[in-house]
Amino acid sequence: MPYIPDSFTAGTTLALSVALTAYPPPEWSLTLLLRGPEQRDLTSSPDGTVHAFAVTAVDTAAWKAGDYWYSLRATDGTEVHELETGTFTVEPDLASVAEGFDGRSHAEKVLEAIEAVIEGRASKDQDSYRINNRELRRTPISQLLKLRDVYRQEVKRARAAKRGRDTLGRQVLARFGRA
Structure with missing residues (x-):
């Protein structure tokens, strides 16, 4: 079951909750490594029995649009396990794009x-x-x-x-x- 969406719009709140019985918080934490038009590394916070990723709309407004490759990893400080890899697209924030923007594929x-x-x-x-x-x-x-x-x-x-x-x-x- 994929945990990361296919696309995400810059300038909106990114909130992901990942429940993993094999890697429960707080013993384990998750890191989401993003590589593409820029490099971003997100670390989860424990929220009860789930790992929570939260990035505010103000922070994602600075993200560059484009295709990103990601790796979702679990670590307990010693071991590191890659749980999922793939690509997702950061769509541009229409509130901040210039006149004449062409959003067609x-x-x-x-x-x-x-x-x-x-x-x-x-x-x-x-x-x-x-x-x-x-x-x-x-x-x-x-x-x-x-x-x-x-x-x-x-x-x-x-x-x-x-x-x-x-x-x-x-x-x-x-x-x-x-x-």
């Missing part, structure tokens, strides 16, 4: 660019031409349409995942038992 930006190329090519019939021994070849419309479909699906899956919907396709209902 890479896939959304690429999809828009592909569609702009298709739209611009609609009135051009040549796929290539040569001037003074320089040649320009354009990507065939058929390949652009295939690429557009790939990115449309990627954007659709990402949006569905953000909304907590199934990303594997359509839902199939089944009933088992006697008729």
Whole structure:
């Protein structure tokens, strides 16, 4: 069971509670090592039977947005056990980003660019031409349409995942038992 979320927004309070029967507080403490656009090390505090990580909104407002690699470790002062590793994203704090911020994903930006190329090519019939021994070849419309479909699906899956919907396709209902 993962203890660390997939993403977190800078400028908001980060509060994590981790209950570990094999590594109970206060005999054991947890450290969350973060490496990415910057280095952050968080240490848990015992809160009854759980390990609590708490970082105020004022403190997380200074965190740089981007992808971080993490290691969650338990220690009793002598032994150190790595409990979980992975990546998570620190999303930018919209309260502090500059005008003109573009929060779209890479896939959304690429999809828009592909569609702009298709739209611009609609009135051009040549796929290539040569001037003074320089040649320009354009990507065939058929390949652009295939690429557009790939990115449309990627954007659709990402949006569905953000909304907590199934990303594997359509839902199939089944009933088992006697008729």
